[in-house]
Amino acid sequence: MTGVEISPREAEVLELVGARLSNAEIAARLFISVRTVESHVSSLLRKLEVQDRRALARRAPTSAGAAPSHRAPVLPAPLTSFVGRVSERTELAEMIKAHRQVTAVGPGGVGKTRLALAVAAEAAGEYADGVWFVDLVPVTDPDMTATAVAGALGLGEQPGRDMTESVVAALADRHALLVLDNCEQVVHGVALLIERLLARCPRLTVLATSRARLMVPFERVYAVPPLSLAVDGESDAVALFMERAAAVGWPLDPPLYDQVAAICARLDGMALAIELAAARYPTLGLDGITIALSHPLRMLTGGSRADERHRSVRAALDWSHALLEPADRALLRRVSVFAAPFTAAAAAEVAGIEEGMADEGLIADGLARLAEQSLLVVTASPGGTEYRALETIRQYGTERLAEAGELVDARSRHLRWCLAKATGLAVVREDWRARFDLVADDLRAALAWAAGQPEQRTDAYDLARHLAELTYTRNLTGESQRRYEQAAALAIDPAATASMLRQAAAVAGCRTVGDDVYRLHRASADAARRAGDTAGAAADLATAATTAFRFSTLFVRIPPREEALALISEARELAGDDPAAQAAVALAEAGVLADAFGAAQGPPGNAVPETIARAERAVELARRTGNPLAESAALDALTGAQSWAGDTFAAAATARRRIMLLSSMPISPAGTHELIDALSMATEAGLGAGDVPGARRWARQLADHPSLAEVGHRATCRLLMVDALAGNVDEVLTGSVRFLDAWRRAGSPARSFLRPAATGVAMIHGLRDDHDARREWQEVLDQLGTTPEHTYGYGAVFDAMLLLHHGQAPEALERMAPEPGHVWKWVTWIWLHWYVALRAEAAVLAGRPDSRDRLAEARAVVAGNPVAGAIVERAEALLDDDQEVLLATVDAFGAAGCPYQYARTLVLAGGDHAERGRAVLAGLSLAPMAPAPTPMTTSER
Incomplete structure (x- = not known):
């Protein structure tokens, strides 16, 4: 380590890598972006000359200049000293050593929280991954328990799974103590979460405080006694x-x-x-x-x-209440409706209803008196002085509200205040996130109360709808979907129910939960029928059928084809002459009836003209509706039809049309879902056509999209694929760290769309002769499973590139033995040109007698593709020993954004050019190429 210069920020990042934090957690801890963390990790990998994140973590203690230690406890700093309780601290500390889950039980005010904090602080050194504290006071909905824990851990929403799974994944391999404080109001949610944690996090210990037992398996209860009154003359x-x-x-x-x-x-x-x-x-x-x-x-x-x-x-x-003036008593009980810290202005709106109390100055004076009597906690914030009632006092105030007959009125005023706050948050400003976080718990608490009050149903619906929109903007997509579904259940008008269910379906799409998208569109169809909106019902049914084939990789259970056909038939009957419904039905027909739906079970029916005709009709009908989202979905179907027809360039052009169409769309769940899919398709289609810079540009937009910030494996998978093919080695090494970390924290999902990225990373490590790293990525591929695409598409391409690098042309040709015409187009539409070009080069280098014919066939297939065309030109130049043409392809690869092929061509050119090529390969951190065999010339044949 001597002589290695590491900046202070890199040292901080290194220490947190050593503590096994994810990039997202490091970013949250250091208040920097995930991209900045990735840059520091890449720099550390290079400076410390290690190959992967595991090796980097092992270097963390000495590299950071500090002895290895656990992370500092994530505990609230006590404002006052902890007094006494020596025996209680000893007893509770021994219990958490002996048992994985301990609940400190006792009445409110007995001192459970302070005792738990003291014990946790003393025990922190015994837990390698530290102590985590979660205050459940603001949580009023048991279903939000996991969300609160995730917030304390620095986790965000991860599409495709709920918050509980995110928490379990984050703590699965941690040796840590988790303190859950004030569990009594969400016992059911805490119990369910703890059961999952105990079952799947073997080195985790949970210390809970509650007024009642949690009643979970393996729970050990410690009854917190009152403070000692006299023990050996001491109290x-x-x-x-x-x-x-x-x-x-x-x-x-x-x-x-x-x-x-x-x-x-x-x-x-x-x-x-x-x-x-x-x-x-x-x-x-x-x-x-x-x-x-x-x-x-x-x-x-x-x-x-x-x-x-x-x-x-x-x-x-x-006793304390009896000492208050009547106005202060009223103020105390009325501010008890706030679940989070509040200002004097907020208190004036919610509590100041009597003459003389609505003045903010008088309210502020009253709040100050309550704070002086320790009934409110005062804190300074950027928005001004804030007040907070401790939970016991808040509950006491609620009881007093009920006794005074004011509970409904106070809750109603609080609900209206929350509605106004939610409405004001609709305008996104620079400080939007902070403003939302300040009131989020109040919005949730108000909704939890209003949802159970029949007379408040209209306001409850409005608040649920607002909260759904706000949480979506906040990237809490799991909660957003739940709130949209809650709004649907609260809506009085069936048309509003249908609208909310459609929004929920769009959010589910952003979360990559195909089963929910399908379910919610079918539910919205039922609601639309009740509203008399047969055209809307038709569109929903058709969209459900479309989802089943368009996003089949996102399903746990793909609906049977017969079920989808029945939905289309029903939608067709209901559509009438409504343009939007007709467009939706046409889109479903373009996919399901063209036999694309059965692609997972075998090659599509070869009705290519019919497939294209149906897709073009869907595009035309969608365009007439004036709805860019509908048109984009239809263009997606056309992209698929063109790819099945083997028209690579038309597919790429259609994919680009989608990007242009969606670029000016406002942010919305449906728009985001469509844009993410469009960027994915444009990346793949561009790569298939040889537009590497364009493909990389769109893949970069995907990797940087805010909705994918917490799912690095999904965000980076296509960028890794592009960079691996191009030979951008540093970018692959950096991006693969984010991919692997996020994928493992997501529970290592076996999603087929992740395989090309993993295969590309494995190839790069093969080009580097890094056998250990390649083995690790082969293990990832084993977990992802084998697919036909791997056998005939990207797998053959990446394997052939590696084999050719090592001079194994016959093996590369064997890997691509099937004739292009025998390989399913639906498998290789992205990879066909790469497959054909590399296959021709392998034939030349392997000395196949039919190389000339193969080159001619390849040239016809890849015409117009700058990268594949250059590979074919290079192969023919090698066959003809034409140095001038060979060197011309060097510039072609440089212009196409392919540094690896650029360097490879120089090496193949021999002489001084080879020296330059080897230097470029070394600069890319790649191993030297094996000497290529000299192809037989025409005269030799």
Whole structure:
């Protein structure tokens, strides 16, 4: 490591790589972009001369200049000291060592959170991957539990799986302690999540705090006792009171010990109650506190509604509440509806309903008085002073609202406030993300309440719709889909239901969940029928059928062809003369009836003219509707038809038309889904036509698309494919780190569209003679499975390139033994020109007597393709020993953006040119080429 210069930022990245954080997690931790992290990782790979991320992680301790250690605990910083509880800390620490899941149980205010934090901080050094703390206070929906945990872990939405899977994948191999605080209001969600975590994360320990047991397998319960009142002459309760009183500037003399002990005893040793009492000491004194506590405690001891869990905390809160002026009491209970920190302005809107309370200045004064009495926490934020009620106090305030008969009115005002906030967030500004995050928990809480109130159904629908739109913009696509479906369930008008289900289907498409797209379009068709919209129902049914063949790789269960045909038949009957419905039906017919649907089971029926005619009709009908999304989908069908016909250049031109059509579309779930697909198709079609720079440009747009930020394997797969074919080695090495990390964190999905990228990366490592790395990527390919495309398409192309590099022309020719006409066009439409050109070159270098004929056939197939055409020209120049033509192809490869073929041609040219070529290969970090055999000339034959 001596002499290796690593910047401070690289050192930070290296340390986090060593801690096994993903690029997305590192970016979130260091407040930089994922692209910047990728750049630092690539630089570190080069500087430290290691081949992959695993090796880089092993170098992390010494490279970063620090001894290996666990990550710093991700724990809230306590604002006050932790007092006493020596035995409790020891007991709980021993329990989490012995058991994988421990729940610290006790009444509100007993001190569960502080005890858990203290134990977690002390135990942090025993967990290699650190301690993670998740505050579940803002979570009101059990289904959002995993989302809260994901937020604490720095995870985002990953299309194709829910948040629970994301959390499980992130923690699967971690040796960590996860602290889940305040579980009582989402026990069901926490229980389900913990069961999944315990089953699939063998080195994870979970410490939960709750007012009730979670009732999950292997749970060990630790009952948190009140603070000790007298143990060997010492009292933790008294020590806490004395410390907090001193903190507010009023230290107590030792002779007052007995008086303080009496107060603590009357407060049953409850930590929250003691802290509240100590906070009042400067204004009331011990005598005043004693008097003030007399009546509330007497009333709440043994009464008919005396809940054992709440007795002590309720006593403390009732006491504190009794000391408030009537206006402050009203303010406390009304601000209890806020789930997140709020401002004085927000409180004025939601709480200030009586004369004299709507003034923001008066509200701010009242909030200050509540904060002085420790009933609210005050924090400074960029948006101004914010207030927050602790959860116990919030629950207490809610009960007081109900007792005062104000609960419905307060919740309704809060709902209207949330609706206004959601509406205001519709305009995306630079600070949009921060503004959304500030109110997101309130929006969710308001919706959770309103959804169960029949009289609030209209507002609940509006809020669900807004929240669906906002979470989509926030890239929380899983929640967005759920909110759209929730809005559909809340809608009174069936037409609105259908609209929301269509939006949900579009988001499901962005998430690559084909089964949900299909289900939701069928559901929207049912809703459209109820609304009397037969044309809309027809379009939905046809779209469901189209999805089944157009996005078949995204399905877990592909619907049977007969089912899709039945949907088309029904859609045709309902469409009438509606242009949009007719266009949707035509698109479905262009795919399903042209036999593309059966492609997964065998080659398509050779009705090429009919296939193209149906696709062109679909495009024309879609164009008449004036809907760019419908036209883009129809152009996709035409791209497929042209590829089946072997018209590579027409397919590429049609794919480019889609990009132009969609480039000015506003952001929407349907638009994003269509654009991502269009970019994918344009990349592949451009590559098939030899437009490497164009293909790379579109692949780069995919890799940088915000919707794919957290799914690096899907984002980078096509860019890796292009860079591997071109020979952009550094880009492949950098991108493959992101791909592999994201793929593993996603649960290593066996998606066929990922195979070309993995095959290309494996080839690059083969060209580098990096056998260990190539073996690792071969293992990835084994997990992805073998497909016909690998056998006849990209697999043959990448294998042939590697074999030719090593001088194994006969083996390369054997790898591409099938005649091009015998290889299914639906497999090789991207790869046909590459296949034909490399096959011709292999024949020349292998000395095949029919090389001249093969070259002639190849030239006819690849005419117009700058890369494949140059490969064929190079092969013929080698056969004819024509040095001038051979060197002309060097420039052709340079202009086409193919540095590997550029260098290979120079080596094949021999002499001084070969020296230049070897230098270029070395600059690309590739191993030297094996000497190529000299082809037989025409005279020798």
